[in-house]
Structures are given as C-alpha cells and as structure tokens.
Amino acid sequence: xxxxxxxxxxxxxxxxxxxxxxxxxxxxxxxxxxxxxxxxxxxxxxxxxxxxxxxxxxxxxxxxxxxxxxxxxxxxxxxxxxxxxxxxxxxxxxxxxxxxxxxxxxxxxxxxxxxxxxxxxxxxxxxxxxxxxxxxxxxxxxxxxxxxxxxxxxxxxxxxxxxxxxxxxxxxxxxxxxxxxxxxxxxxxxxxxxxxxxxxxxxxxxxxxxxxxxxxxxxxxxxxxxxxxxxxxxxxxxxxxxxxxxxxxxxxxxxxxxxxxxxxxxxxxxxxxxxxxxxxxxx
Amino acid sequence: xxxxxxxxxxxxxxxxxxxxxxxxxxxxxxxxxxxxxxxxxxxxxxxxxxxxxxxxxxxxxxxxxxxxxxxxxxxxxxxxxxxxxxxxxxxxxxxxxxxxxxxxxxxxxxxxxxxxxxxxxxxxxxxxxxxxxxxxxxxxxxxxxxxxxxxxxxxxxxxxxxxxxxxxxxxxxxxxxxxxxxxxxxxxxxxxxxxxxxxxxxxxxxxxxxxxxxxxxxxxxxxxxxxxxxxxxxxxxxxxxxxxxxxxxxxxxxxxxxxxxxxxxxxxxxxxxxxxxxxxxxxxxxxxxxxxxxxxxxxxxxxxxxxxxxxxxxxxxxxxxxxxxxxxxxxxxx
Numbered sequence: 001x002x003x004x005x006x007x008x009x010x011x012x013x014x015x016x017x018x019x020x021x022x023x024x025x026x027x028x029x030x031x032x033x034x035x036x037x038x039x040x041x042x043x044x045x046x047x048x049x050x051x052x053x054x055x056x057x058x059x060x061x062x063x064x065x066x067x068x069x070x071x072x073x074x075x076x077x078x079x080x081x082x083x084x085x086x087x088x089x090x091x092x093x094x095x096x097x098x099x100x101x102x103x104x105x106x107x108x109x110x111x112x113x114x115x116x117x118x119x120x121x122x123x124x125x126x127x128x129x130x131x132x133x134x135x136x137x138x139x140x141x142x143x144x145x146x147x148x149x150x151x152x153x154x155x156x157x158x159x160x161x162x163x164x165x166x167x168x169x170x171x172x173x174x175x176x177x178x179x180x181x182x183x184x185x186x187x188x189x190x191x192x193x194x195x196x197x198x199x200x201x202x203x204x205x206x207x208x209x210x211x212x213x214x215x216x217x218x219x220x221x222x223x224x225x226x227x228x229x230x231x232x233x234x235x236x237x238x239x240x241x242x243x244x245x246x247x248x249x250x251x252x253x254x255x256x257x258x259x260x261x262x263x264x265x266x267x268x269x270x271x272x273x274x275x276x277x278x279x280x281x282x283x
Numbered sequence: 284x285x286x287x288x289x290x291x292x293x294x295x296x297x298x299x300x301x302x303x304x305x306x307x308x309x310x311x312x313x314x315x316x317x318x319x320x321x322x323x324x325x326x327x328x329x330x331x332x333x334x335x336x337x338x339x340x341x342x343x344x345x346x347x348x349x350x351x352x353x354x355x356x357x358x359x360x361x362x363x364x365x366x367x368x369x370x371x372x373x374x375x376x377x378x379x380x381x382x383x384x385x386x387x388x389x390x391x392x393x394x395x396x397x398x399x400x401x402x403x404x405x406x407x408x409x410x411x412x413x414x415x416x417x418x419x420x421x422x423x424x425x426x427x428x429x430x431x432x433x434x435x436x437x438x439x440x441x442x443x444x445x446x447x448x449x450x451x452x453x454x455x456x457x458x459x460x461x462x463x464x465x466x467x468x469x470x471x472x473x474x475x476x477x478x479x480x481x482x483x484x485x486x487x488x489x490x491x492x493x494x495x496x497x498x499x500x501x502x503x504x505x506x507x508x509x510x511x512x513x514x515x516x517x518x519x520x521x522x523x524x525x526x527x528x529x530x531x532x533x534x535x536x537x538x539x540x541x542x543x544x545x546x547x548x549x550x551x552x553x554x555x556x557x558x559x560x561x562x563x564x565x566x567x568x569x570x571x572x573x574x575x576x577x578x579x580x581x582x583x584x585x586x587x588x589x590x591x592x593x594x595x596x597x598x599x600x601x602x603x604x605x606x607x608x609x610x611x612x613x614x615x616x617x
Contacts, residue, residue, distance in 0.1 A: 013420075255432065
C-alpha cells in the first residue's frame with residue numbers, strides 16, 4: 001500500500017485527478033454549508049444577474065443567477081451531489097452485472113462463454129448514447145431511468161474487461177492448487193480468482209465513472225434525464241440555450257463543472273493504470 | 284483470408300438478429316398499450332381495438348415479429364406516428380445532413396489529430412508535446428454539447444463570423460440533387476450557397492470532431508513512438524535517409540496501421556455523437572430526428588432510427604475489420 005501511494009504520488013496528472021475528485025467529494029458532502037442559497041430557491045427580482053466580477057454583478061450571487069433568479073453557484077455545488085450519485089449508482093450497476101457475466105463466461109468457458117459474449121457483442125454493436133436513449137424512451141425520461149439506462153449500457157464493457165482478466169488468471173498454478181484442495185466454483189470465482197484479476201476492473205470503474213457522468217449530462221441536456229428544477233449540470237445547460245446572448249454565464253459554469261469532473265476521473269484512471277499495471281497502458 | 288472474411292460476415296448475422304429483436308421488443312417493453320399511446324387516453328374502446336388489429340397487436344408475438352421482419356426486408360419501416368410519412372422517406376431526407384456533418388468532422392479530426400500526434404512523437408517531452416497531449420486529454424473529457432455552446436457563443440454571438448444554427452441561410456434555396464448541400468450547390472454552380480453551407484458546417488463539425496481528434500492524436504503519438512524504436516528505422520537512418528524520409532516513408536506508414544482502425548471505428552461512433560451535436564446546433568439530421576421522436580414517443584421512428592443507425596454502425600465496423608485484414612499481413616495470411 002505504501003509503495004502504491006509512493007508510485008501514485010510520482011504521477012503528477014494522477015495527483016491532479018485525485019485532488020479534483022477530492023474537491024468534488026467535499027463539495028457534494030458539505031453542499032449545504034458551502035452553497036449560499038438553496039438550489040431551488042427562486043427570486044424573480046434577481047433574475048439573470050451576471051457573475052460578481054462583471055458589471056451589474058452582486059457579491060451575494062458569486063456566479064450570477066439564472067432565468068428564475070436561482071443562484072448559479074449553489075446549483076452547481078448541489079449538482080456535484082447528483083453527478084457523483086449518478087456515477088456511483090450506474091457504475092455500481094454496470095459493475096455488478098458485468099462482473100457476474102464476465103466471471104461466469106471466463107470461468108466456465110465453452111458454450112456459456114460463447115452465449116454471454118454474443119449478448120455482449122450485440123449490446124456493444126449499438127452506440128452507447130443511442131442505447132441509453134432507447135432505454136430511456138421505453139422507461140420514460142427521468143433521472144432514475146437515465147441512471148438505469150447508463151448502468152445497462154455500461155454492462156458489456158465491464159463484462160469484457162472482467163472476462164479478459166479472469167481468463168488470464170484461470171489457468172495459473174494457485175488456482176489449480178486451490179481447485180485440487182476442493183474449493184467450490186463460487187469460492188474459486190469470487191475468493192480466489194477475482195482479487196487477483198481486480199486491477200483492470202478498478203481502472204475500468206474509474207474511467208467508467210467519467211463516462212457515466214458525461215452520458216448522464218448528455219441525456220439530461222437532451223431533456224431525457226433529470227427534469228427541472230433538479231440542479232443537474234446537463235439539464236442546466238439545456239435551459240441556458242435560449243439565454244446564450246443575454247446570459248452566457250449560464251452556459252460556462254455548469255459545463256466547466258462537468259468538464260472538471262470527467263477530467264478528474266479520467267486523470268485518476270490513467271494514473272491508477274500507470275501505477276497498478278503499466279502493461280495496460282497504450283493498449 | 285477468405286475463410287476469415289466468411290467467418291466475420293457470418294458473425295454479423297446473430298448480431299443483426301439481436302438488434303432487430305431488441306428494437307422490436309421496445310414497443311412491448313414500454314409501459315401501456317401502444318395503441319392507446321398513439322390515440323391518446325380519451326380514445327374509445329372500439330377505435331383502440333381497431334388500431335390494435337391494424338397494427339397486428341392482437342396476433343401472437345412471434346407472428347408480430349415475423350411480420351415486422353418481412354416488412355423491413357421489403358423496405359417498409361412503417362409510418363411515423365406524428366407526421367404519417369413513411370419512416371424510410373423521412374430517414375433518407377435527413378441522412379445526407381448527418382453524413383455531411385460526420386464526414387467534415389472526421390476530416391478535421393484525422394488531419395489535425397494525425398499531425399499533432401506525429402509532431403508530439405518526434406518532439407517528445409517538448410512544450411508542443413505536453414500542450415497537445417493535455418489538450419487531447421481535455422478533449423476526451425469535454426461534453427460535446429458544451430463545446431458546441433461555447434463555440435456558438437464565441438464565433439456566432441460574440442464575433443458574429445459564423446451562423447448560430449441550421450444548415451443553410453433562409454435566402455438560399457438549393458435543389459436537392461444528392462442531399463449534400465456542399466455538393467448540390469457546386470453542381471448548380473451556386474458558389475454563394477456553397478460558401479454559406481460551409482459556414483454553417485464549420486462549428487458543428489469542429490464540435491463533433493474534437494473527441495475523435497483527441498483520441499487519434501494520442502493513438503498516433505504512441506504508435507509513432509513505438510515504431511521509431513524499430514530496427515528498420517535504424518536501418519533507414521543508417522543507409523542515409525533524410526529525417527523527413529525516415530518519418531514520412533518508413534515510420535508513418537507502419538505507425539498509421541492501428542490509427543486507421545481507430546479512425547474507422549470512430550466514424551461509427553460519430554453518428555452517435557451527432558445526436559448531441561445536432562440538437563445543440565439544430566442541425567436537421569437523423570440525430571435530431573431521433574431525439575424529437577423520443578419527445579413525441581413516436582415509436583415507429585425511434586425503432587427504425589435505432590435499427591438503421593445500429594446497422595450502419597455494424598456495417599462500418601465490419602468494413603473496418605475487413606480492410607484491416609487486407610492491410611495487415613498477420614491476419615491476411617493466417
């Protein structure tokens with residue numbers, strides 16, 4: 001563990017990524033203390049106020065207000081909660097199903113493998129955002145359904161990663177030894193093989209978090225995810241479209257929040273890949 | 284070689300079958316009666332029943348699937364539930380717009396991405412390398428719709444040099460010969476319209492091309508660095524080739540092999556990216572068509588658009604795989 005931290009610290013961009021994610025976590029956890037207003041608080045007298053350093057800005061609204069007079073800074077802070085929740089839940093969902101599918105496919109091999117991987121191939125043959133839109137159009141637009149859609153869309157990628165790394169471990173001597181000792185299939189799969197095949201899965205989950213946040217913002221931007229007045233960054237951008245000439249700050253800052261969140265997780269994933277398994281790089 | 288192509292072709296059949304099955308079951312998976320969804324809640328029982336019969340919803344599900352498939356085989360994708368136009372006609376109307384956008388995006392991404400990758404690889408650890416690789420990482424993390432909005436703000440609103448949205452100014456009227464405005468305007472020698480169409484294309488194409496550009500740049504760089512270490516590069520240098528010759532002739536050709544694959548695969552995903560870009564720029568292509576259909580719960584359109592986009596995506600992947608087999612002797616000869 002100490003070795004890991006030492007190696008990780010050496011990787012500058014990974015450290016930057018870690019700090020971005022840390023800041024996000026702090027913002028999300030302490031949102032009520034950091035934000036100056038409640039995210040849904042409307043005040044029509046204060047609508048479309050520019051950020052405080054621009055002409056006409058006021059110090060009580062740091063990043064200005066939107067068309068309902070809601071404080072943009074506070075909405076972005078509370079938005080961190082939503083994005084992290086979306087990321088965690090959809091990654092958790094993709095990971096759980098992907099893990100079981102990949103593990104079963106690689107461990108049992110043969111027809112089971114062929115069948116599971118065919119399903120994976122079919123899912124991967126449809127572009128992720130398209131599949132997500134299809135699922136949301138079946139379930140109806142809402143943040144929860146968007147999370148489910150993104151979770152489902154992610155499953156095949158995780159299944160592939162898990163399968164590849166389990167296949168690499170399956171025939172190793174410690175597994176055979178444990179099998180000879182009489183370990184059950186379940187024990188072999190989850191207790192013996194999985195911990196040793198975890199590295200690529202951890203890397204994939206970190207990167208997957210980034211794409212989940214991005215996809216959720218995309219769906220909400222299209223009006224298929226979070227619905228107003230939820231302070232979701234993508235939904236905020238979609239509202240801002242009609243104010244592009246009069247209130248450009250409504251466009252800049254929610255987008256910047258998405259950008260930094262995705263960048264943070266991508267940098268962290270890149271760094272983890274470097275430290276945990278340099279061989280994975282450039283593949 | 285032949286057996287590889289045959290095998291690859293045969294494998295697409297279950298994939299396509301799976302996609303049609305998924306698209307077909309959409310209507311049945313969505314909550315509520317599809318007939319009620321079309322007619323509205325206030326429809327009387329008699330008309331709902333008639334529509335169900337008309338749509339074939341009263342037949343067993345496997346018969347419905349069979350009818351659906353045989354209609355598609357005949358090129359009948361059904362009618363839009365909102366405009367009552369044949370879905371295929373609506374699709375063909377909009378497809379050129381998306382292709383035009385995706386093609387320009389891909390040209391921008393490939394030219395700039397490959398160039399940045401090569402320079403980064405040659406001048407490794409230089410300021411250019413660091414800047415372009417950071418930009419590439421930033422490009423991957425950028426929401427495409429946000430980038431689109433920023434571009435609109437700076438180039439259309441602030442500077443006023445490029446149009447905000449759409450495909451062509453209202454003052455122009457081009458005959459739909461091919462559906463590609465750039466080509467059509469040149470065919471009728473309307474250069475002003477060509478210039479206007481190009482100006483409308485630039486911002487969405489840049490927005491859509493950014494992510495592929497970032498990926499291509501990173502890929503070219505790492506592949507180029509790998510190749511420059513090879514023995515044959517040393518040989519080329521030893522026999523007195525100029526630096527340019529070594530890079531352009533010996534290294535680049537080999538380094539571009541994996542890049543070509545990525546470019547092919549990206550083209551498929553560009554269609555998906557165009558959904559967000561088209562919505563941002565009000566670009567009248569299939570992406571915006573699909574999103575509007577989702578708003579209106581127009582299932583025939585959603586189904587067909589999904590099926591067609593997925594098929595195009597699968598076809599492109601297939602072509603890329605086959606082309607790769609042709610260029611790469613390791614696969615060709617195995």
